[in-house]
Amino acid sequence: MDVMKRLLVLLGCSCALLGAADLSAVRNLYVMPMARGLDQYLASRIASQGPFLVVTDPKLADAVLSDRIGESLQAQLENIFPTPKTPEQIEAEKAKAEEAETEKDTSIAEAMRETAGKLESPAQNSSFSRSKGNIFLVEAKSRTVLWSTYEPPKSTAARDLDRAATDIVSRLKKDLAPKKEK
Secondary structure, rough: OOOHHHHHHHHHHHHHHHHHHHOOOOOEEEEEEHHHHHHHHHHHHHHHOOOOEEEEOHHHOOOEEEOOOOHHHHHHHHHHHOOOHHHHHHHHHHHHHHHHHOOOOOHHHHHHHHHHOOOHHHHHOOOOOOOEEEEEEOOOOOEEEEEEOOOOOOOOOHHHHHHHHHHHHHHHHHHOOOOOOO
């Protein structure tokens, strides 16, 4: 299990090195809700020191900062930045909507079945996570991890969360700085 975590961190770091050129294209950043309220400390540090503008509307963001990747982040990004549909998908949805309109059943049981699968999953928006210090900068449109780091706070105390946020922003600024030729 420990080997998998190390492999994930190594993979994330190598992705960050490969995407360094794309990192400079990010201007507006949205900070996703994170475990222990770390998002608030990060937003504060980035806004005051930051290499980016912190936006409160995720639709205005070029990238998002998150403490997890996977299905929950994918679902949140899909809600914010829907994948464009092909003309075939649009036609299929129109045909399905027309068919549903003609066969509409107004019974209460049918209405209950209709919404059963459409409710948003609370787990996708929960700030409780398995995150233990990983931070990912993900490009909003392409869903590519541009940068990542590992900085676990020592505790949930405000000073430790602020120190972790300061260290994360320092690393981000260092990785954004142009490399000097020797």
